[in-house]
Amino acid sequence: MQQALQHLVTLAQSLGKPIEVPGIPAPLALVPNGVSIESLEHLLPAPSRIKQKLTVLDAESFIVYVNRFATQATAVFCNGPEGRTFTAVIDYHDPAAPAWRDHVATYRCPTTVEWGNWKEKDRKRMDQATFAEFIEDNVKDITHHPEHENTPSAADMLEISRTLEAKKNITFRQGTRLDNGQVQLTYNEEIDGRAGEAGQLRIPEEFFIALKPFLGGDAFCVPARFRYRIQEGRLVMWYELVRADKVLEEAYNAVRAKIEGAINDVPLYEATI
Template identity: 75%
Template sequence: MQEALKHLVVLAQTLGKPFNVQGIPQPLALRPDDVALEDLEKLLPAPTRIRQRLTLLDVPSFVDYVTRFASPATAIFCNGPNGRTFQARFDYHTPEAAAWGDHTATYSCPLTVEWGNWKEMDRKRLPQADFAQFIEDNVKDIVQNEDDKNAPSAADMLEISRTLQAQKNITFRQGTRLDNGQVQLTYNEQIDGSAGATGQLNIPELFYIGIKPFLGGDAFLISARFRYRIAEGRLSMWYELVRPDKVLEEAYGAVRKQIHGAIGDIPLYEASI
């Protein structure tokens, strides 16, 4: 009973005055008005630990920041090509002790404007004038592939989008009398197209774009299928990116390799962030 009274007396004497508790680096105080515990760390010359959640916009900045603040307690987590996020936790748990994890740096592989432009219009059927306008606005991204001699240049692709003329031909192949007396007709539908002032340009099956999926990352060669159709007398045109998911997967792998090669012995884990 006497020990308990002594503790109460000590606490009463600390009302409104700073005091320290073993294991807690910042001073504390009991407010006399409501006897609530108040943290006085804000009155110290410097914080007792770093509390910072920073977002970096490119790989070099992320690597520089990580190497600047890394310690034996630092760990980096990344969540694969779908999440495309790398997060460094500088005060992470160790086998010896738990930690608050208040200091983090995150890089989320921001997508480029060019990738967004091409991905947004992927597989969208457009009137010829609209498609030609899109190609003109993004013609700088169209490149030639040395391995595909039939691939159009940027200038050719622009000319094709502007001058393509298509004609639909339907030819019946046969008529078959069925058991119920009805007649079934089968036919071939063929769309012939030509482009250029005198129809001298070949209509490509594929064309190629060369862009960086991630801001500050590597550029990739991306295949796109060129498509056009006639419906109700109107010509529509579009393109289909070939496995854009694999492009992002490769781009993520390149970023992961770059970060892993630059952080030295800091552990890097694939995890859900």
């Protein structure tokens, strides 16, 4: 009986106090039902450690943030061209001791509006007027490639789009590929419901767009193939971005190289956390 009472006294004295148990590195405590523990950290002059998770919008901000807060324990993780996410854990585990990993900065390589516009319409067939409107709205991204002599400039593409808009009442008959890489479309203008004067429209086989896939990233020159079909005299047009996935991979690798070269001695790992 005396031993049982002594055991109860010992338990009562242990309530709310840490108990060291051999073989268990972390201390334990007896917590009675209905009793909670409240942290008084908010009454201190400053927090006991940084607890911050934020998302930055460009690589430059990510680099600046990492360099400002980095310690010997800081590590950066990236998950490849598909995930395109860079995560800096400022208070990551030191080889000599574990850490809480409460201070994290993330950069997810957000794509630009321009890239989204071109990717959204990639390989989608449009009627003559819709295609012309799209080209006119995004003509600022089109560029002449100096290594491809016959590729059109922005002004050339703007002229083509306005020609397509102007010639709505026409019936297309055929398309012929020319030696210079262009396609010549033959049509008849419709006058009072009848076939009128014949005409020709030349469109390029390929054009180039110059834009930044990632916000704040490098610009890339992306080839796009012109495609068309003549269906019952009506022209259906679209374009196909050439290896758009490869462009994103190259853009990611450029961002990776930029970050790795600018975060000093902070290690960078290809990993998912």
